[in-house]
Amino acid sequence: MQTTSVDAIRIATKGPGDVSGLISMISSGAIDPSEILAILGKTEGNGGVNDFTREYAVAALCAALAPRLGLPPEQVEQRIAFVMSGGTEGVLSPHITVFTRRDVEGRPAGMSGKRLSIGMAHTRDFLPEELGHSAQITETAKAVKAAMADAGITDSADVHFVQIKCPLLTSDRVEAANARGNKTATASAYGSTAYSRGASALGVAVALGEIAPDVRDEDVLRRDDLFSSVASTSAGIELMHNVVIVLGNSLSSASAFEIGHAVMTDAIDAPAVVSALNSVGLGVAPQAKTGRELVNIFAKAEASPNGSVRGFRHTMLEDTDISATRHARAAVGGLIAGLAGTGAIYVSGGAEHQGPPGGGPVAVIARLSD
Incomplete structure (x- = not known):
């Protein structure tokens, strides 16, 4: 089986059309555009059907990458998977995570475990x-x-x-x-x-x-x-x-990264977030674990459909001013950000059949220094 090396790079954005951080890393040689397989991002729109910040972000990325890949912009989206999640309510911060993959000769001597x-x-x-x-x-x-x-x-x-x-x-x-x-x-x-x-x-x-x-x-x-x-x-x-x-771990990978996950049973399930952090050798912020660095956290969030959280009524489904998905992203985003020590995390609303009702999966990617 071919050995590959996968990188995951989180880049802050100043707006939906901001590609300066990505271009800077390409110019410095930190990212080879030909190795980009997927880009996942959070944009500051409303997350609804008419959230055009997602399309705008993808268009800006395609236009920026096209000359560097020798492709017209419309073909860039056929080569790279772009997933933009709208809505950075509360302390959530707009950003993108770039995933690259390249073939390598084999795993370095001494590398152990799945990556x-x-x-x-x-x-x-x-x-x-x-x-x-x-x-x-x-x-x-x-x-x-x-x-x-x-x-x-x-x-x-x-x-x-x-x-x-x-x-x-x-x-x-x-x-x-x-x-x-x-x-x-x-x-x-x-x-x-x-x-x-x-x-x-x-x-x-x-x-x-x-x-x-x-x-x-x-x-x-x-x-x-x-x-x-x-x-x-x-x-x-x-x-x-x-x-x-x-996204997972494999013995055929020579990556410097690992991923793990846990399942939140509801919107305030802090122990599940801690478990996900622990699964890749991290702790609650500040992560003082030697040789481990948090890259990003990916989670789903939704307002509990039964109208309550641990026996107490919530009003997310009844609020006519703010949609339930925006409430949920803000609530879960705040909880995870507090434990992770950063608001630059990927929290997406609408968790139908994604984890138990009112909960959702939470995955953590960490970089290893070994």
């Missing part, structure tokens, strides 16, 4: 009426397995985070399905994000053996007991297929 590995795959394009249904689940499961193979990961227990960019419905897409005599999961663009995210997460759970493969259309958004402990899904208007990024 960070990354793989990517795409599903086929979906019809609008397939979003939120079993077709999306099945095709996503296939893509997750393909991404695992691309990452050199053979054991599902070594998968610690699966980031997916999935489609959503628009009025034109709903009308197209209706013209074919088919019905979509919902006619609401905003509502479709939950269906698409949920079905994609169930696809991860099927691929990793977390749930049985006999998931039905009617289980999506209804069976709270069906979920993945490592899935993170985000819906966007700019595509009609799923982009799947698998």
